[in-house]
Amino acid sequence: MHNPYTKYPVVLHAVTNETADKNMKSFELHFEHEDEADRFFQERVFIPGQFAMLWLPGVGEIPLGIASSPTERNKLLFTVNRIGKVTRKLHELPCGSVLGIRGPLGNGFPWQDLQYKNIALIGGGYAFTTLRSALVYMLHPGHRKNFGDIHLFYGARNPGMLLYKNELEAWVEHDSVDAHISVDTVGSSSWKHHVGLIPSIVTQELPEADDTVCALVCGPPLMIKFTLLALREKGYSPAQVFVSLENRMKCGIGHCGRCTIGKVCVCSDGPVFSMAELDGMLQDY
Amino acid sequence: MSSFIVKKERLSSYLKRLADKFEVHVPVSKEGMSLFAPYQENLELDFGSHPRLSAKSFFLPQREVMLQYGTTGEKLQQEQAAAHFQQLLFGVKPCDARAIEINARLLADNCSQTTAQDVYFKTRLNTTIMVGYGCDQPGAACFCSSTGGGAFNTTGLDALITDLGDELLVRLFEDRPNSQKLVDRDLMEEATGEVLAAAAAIAENAEKKMSGMPELVKPESGDSELFQLELWEETAQRCINCGICTYLCPTCTCFDIIDEGSGECTTQSRCWDSCMFGLFTLHASGHNPRPGRKERLRQRFMHKLSYFPDRYDGIVGCVGCGRCVMYCPVNIDIREISRLMAEVGG
């Protein structure tokens, strides 16, 4: 019988400091065993929007949205805020350390529904990770033709807090991405993008909705709340907007009971829910 | 179905012979508290009382090591904690056995992903034999028949005993392959039709004693309406948010996963957790979706009486064993809560 708690051993290959306050780092992990990588990256097994449990021996296991795309084969990227026991320890780990991975877990973004649509990716703060996965996936030459226009909205508190700075420039320059980067406050005058909160940038810059659009939203609760309002005003229907939720998790497979919102289990039914599903959910999160 | 008679004076011989083949656990009374204990000769067996802890401990132990890890150099070895000897629980209450079936809906059967079967629970489910002991006398806090069960309900059982006074009728359920392992022709005789009729009368009489109790069913009102009830705030005023109801509950299965050890030898284990505890849902950021007693208490009852039946064919997540009613220090009674939830809008 397959044991859902066994882990794939992975090696910490590279660590990148993402933000000015050094609290966000990206961790690139490589599979120890080729056959396990094959299993993880099998077609239709791993899709952007999913998460994995990252395990530090003797310390603990945490759910993390997968920031890399299935198209970046054999590599897994997680961007992690230093906040709890496990993440503190993770931030101190030297390259070469052996860790464990369980996954991919959860439903991921609804790629069947997203095909041939114009996609708006809307992210705020630390929660941009799975949107990076989605963007890299859609921009991959093998997939680009399956999607229409791509609108990217990404905001952070200040320029130093933006993730994936090297790639951001490329996305902004990219012909087929309509990118809107924004910060709440600007430190220096060299900032050449938006200043303001994401919901208002969305209101200003996102085209009105028609039946060819879909939006993927990730971010802190308040940002999600106001972004959804902005999207509704743009004419987005509840079935056209998808939100990724976070909750405390332990098992990641719908058993341990702590990530439930009403009868919905965030880890096994989600973490991605349509705005329609969200509207029907109890306010218990 | 085959049915056998074991004379009470032969019971200890029978149990002794079963104990040669299986890890047998029997309910034993000590200072007024009944608990399952490994079978030994000369124990004071107590088939009448409800064991303080349900049979859930044998499928989802309070503490259990799941995986052991060794790191040598850069390699990681993982070992699944070993499967154990075949367990035989002798004298399980029908409500407790039915609870295991309900737990299996979540942990072993009806999973949204085929990969997400709990291998530890499932292994025990396959290897544990449960011999039930029908309740001819419902207890003060019992309400099994209000939840879809009954004093002689056979769900989850491999065999069910009816106490006939000087002898025990053991009915074996042939759809459960393990039941045949209970046959011991040296000590058992085939039951006659007369005996079976007598046993049926006992069961019927027991069911009659429990009839007339209000049903515990999913309330008709929608979740959002139930969610807003003042009942939660009112009840939370006396709820102390301890773990008694969840730990004694045979259908509560929430758990925590903990990592321990250091260096070359670490383990990943799990232990019971409780939705009554604030840490259960606390985010690392400090945000807590269920920050207070009201939210946590509401979660427990909404889960049992609404969310669970919604997901699993209308079955409520309660078997009516009465433990939470009996041992709650502030008398929060699921029957009363259920009634108040059902009264909304009606």
Next chain:
Amino acid sequence: MLPASCGAWSAIVFLRIDVMNELQDQLIARAKALLEEKRVDAILGFSRGTLPMAHRPFWARSSEEAEQLCWDEFCLANLANFVPLNGEKNIAVIVKGCDWRSLVVHHQEGRLDLSSQVYVLGIDCDGMLDPEKIRRAAGGPERVLEVSCAVEQIQITTPDGEVTIDRVHAYRQSCLECIQRAPLAADELLENPKPHTFPDSSDSSGMESSDAGSREEVLKNQFKDCLMCFACRDICPLCYCTQCFVDVEKSHWLSTQASIDRVLDFHFFRAHHIAGRCTECGACETACPMNISVRQLVTRLNQDIKEKSHYVPGLELDAEAPDGLFRPSYHEHSRRQR
């Protein structure tokens, strides 16, 4: 087993059942008057629960609700910690001696102002009965269908008929050891004219056995059934920290490795946190679903404190507590995380 001092108890003239009912009648009358006169907004006491011996904390906010108040031998919980959770300030609390002593400790620790914030409706308590002793006498917890308490005997209705036990054999252990049955200061006191005889507390735990090794074995055996449900902490009138030490790093306490050591650690830590503050009301032992004598550890510490500092907690509002006692950290406006 009852302590040897029980002999003294059997000589007592016991409160009659009609006296208990009389007390309840008095209590309801006073509660109604206080509410009708708008002296208080609510009365915190007990109402009858859904099973025998299972009374529940209850807030009466109207004269009609006051009819539901009850008083008898099963008002087991200590109400001190239920007082401020409600947010109401103008509240009367029905207290036994032990509940009052806990409120005194709260007052000393600044959690509430007993003289201005709480109207103390004191009861001269005759001792509570132990539901587990009654369940045992009935032959099992589920066999207790009804309990009626007469002068010297407790009558239990079981499915097979009536069982009786002597009242002396049904008292809660902490009540046998009680040193203060009625509040020493109350806004009003419902009195029972009856002789008070306090038996000496006795150690039945094995705590006094000579060497540390066997003491450890005794304790391990006594605490082996602990489930870490934390009911003892959660019902305790003194465990009102905003964050309990257990909840700082919970996985430590729930370890699979040497779990009995962690169980004992928990109870030892907690005993030290309530030492010199605990009034030995017995709420923890009553709440424990596994019949563990959780109080014995703090009883021992309290004895030490009494010997060394001549201090007994919760008897005087302005008493100076000895140095080194634990002080809970409590923020009135933050909800408890646990």
